[in-house]
Amino acid sequence: MSSKEHVCVLYGGNSDERAISIRSGKAIMEALVRQGVSVTGVDAKNGYLKELQTQKPDLIFIALHGKGGEDGEVQKCLDRLRIPYVGSTAQGSQRAFDKAKAKRIFKKQGIPTPKSVVLTQKNWKQKLAHLSPPIVIKPICNGSSIGITMVESVGQLAKAVESSCKQYSIVLAEQKVVGREFTVGILDGKALPVIELKPKHAFYDFEAKYTPGLTDYLVPAPISDQLKRTLQMLAERTHAALGLRDFSRVDFMVDSGENPYVLEANSIPGFTETSLLPKAARVAGLEFDQLCLKLLELAKRRLKGSLK
Ligand SMILES: Nc1ncnc2c1ncn2[C@@H]1O[C@H](COP(=O)(O)OP(=O)(O)O)[C@@H](O)[C@H]1O
Ligand SMILES: [Mg+2]
Structure with missing residues (x-):
């Protein structure tokens, strides 16, 4: 990274994974500061548009997990602002x-991938007949194991599915492996x-x-x-x-x-120094600071729309 480029780390937000996003963002900012990168952080709790328009960063490191960060929303916004960012496109993130x-x-x-059916508040009763436990009920769009229920017997099934559908409207029932x-x-x-x-x-x-x-x-x-x-x-x-x-x-x-x-x-997997991807990178010979720099370099290739 050349020292004149300014990097903004987006962290926090207001998804169920806010607390983890704060930890990831803090770890990334500390690593970039140690490496002499000009970096600021923006907590996306109450939006980030105004702050980004004021700061005008050259690159963005998105450290937002869950809704608003991993679902393509922030990526769409950054595409509109034409600011390159680390990580997947809006479309890839959505998928x-x-x-x-x-x-x-x-x-x-x-x-x-394990066999699964999509259950909604309307259809879950009809679909229950096709499911044989053990199965895993999970929200379609969430992370950090939030909202996951293991159903081990037929007796537990209806109650678990009903309460999950009530909470999330639409859920995945997946064969447990x-x-x-x-x-x-x-x-x-x-x-x-x-x-x-x-x-x-x-x-x-x-x-x-x-x-x-x-x-x-x-x-x-x-x-x-x-x-x-x-x-x-x-x-x-x-x-x-x-x-x-x-x-x-x-x-x-x-x-x-x-x-x-x-x-x-x-x-956007967990990104503290002890998170899983950084752990694996370290075993492959890439320390946390170098890993953060490497990701910035990848985003930098897309500066001024040179590579997308
Ligand atoms: N089909 C499955 N069989 C066995 N365990 C599962 C299955 N699906 C999820 N789990 C357990 O639940 C955890 C979280 O599920 P996952 O699909 O990775 O969702 P999340 O986005 O919440 O991480 C997994 O790490 C695993 O321990
Ligand atoms: Mg998982």
């Missing part, structure tokens, strides 16, 4: 954020080392994600070379199939027969 949309693309492209959990970060289209997640809870829920000590992270994951290659190849295919850019993180379950299933792709 990844909407789990039903993403799964349709996975199915079309032969990327394995019993097995091991992995995640693979992508940097500039290439897979980073595979991470295995071993939550001490029944699954990788919100607490297990953000409470130190509640999940063990093994990187590189203790798996065969073949499984490692398969997960990395599927992560790269998922990133490409959704049309993602610069970076992403793809979540997997693998059953006892070593069959992998893609759960989802995160277009």
Whole structure:
């Protein structure tokens, strides 16, 4: 980065993942300051348009997770302002954020993903007959495991689906995969080392994600070379199939027969120094500060519309 360029980190916002976005934004700003980049932060809680029009940054590092950040909204706005930003386009972000949309693309492209149905407040009663637990009920557009319910028996099904549909209007009921959990970060289209997640809870829920000590992270994951290659190849295919850019993180379950299933792709994964993608990058030899700089360099290639 040349010292004359000014970078703005957008963080916070008002999604369910605000607290995590503040942590990601702070970590990115500290790294960029350490590297001598001219950087300011804008908390997107009450909008950001006026602030950006005043500051006129050359580049933006979006550290917003969830709604407003990962769903294409901020990207659309920055496209209108013609300010290049780190990460995926509005369209790519939308495809990844909407789990039903993403799964349709996975199915079309032969990327394995658990069987699922979309349930709405109107149709859930008719559709229940087609579901056999164990299944996972999840909001179509959310993250950080917020709103996820595991349904282990038929007896629990109606109540769980009804209350989830009431809260979210539209939800995904997905076959539960019993097995091991992995995640693979992508940097500039290439897979980073595979991470295995071993939550001490029944699954990788919100607490297990953000409470130190509640999940063990093994990187590189203790798996065969073949499984490692398969997960990395599927992560790269998922990133490409959704049309993602610069970076992403793809979540997997693998059953006892070593069959992998893609759960989802995160277009702006957690970005503190101890978050998963930065952990994998470190194992690949890229420290957090260098990782932040590398992402800025990727966005910089798009300055003045040179490359998109
Ligand atoms: N089909 C599934 N089978 C088993 N576990 C699942 C399944 N779907 C989700 N989970 C568990 O729930 C967590 C969050 O689900 P995910 O689809 O990645 O949504 P989020 O966007 O909230 O991270 C996963 O990390 C995993 O532990
Ligand atoms: Mg996930």
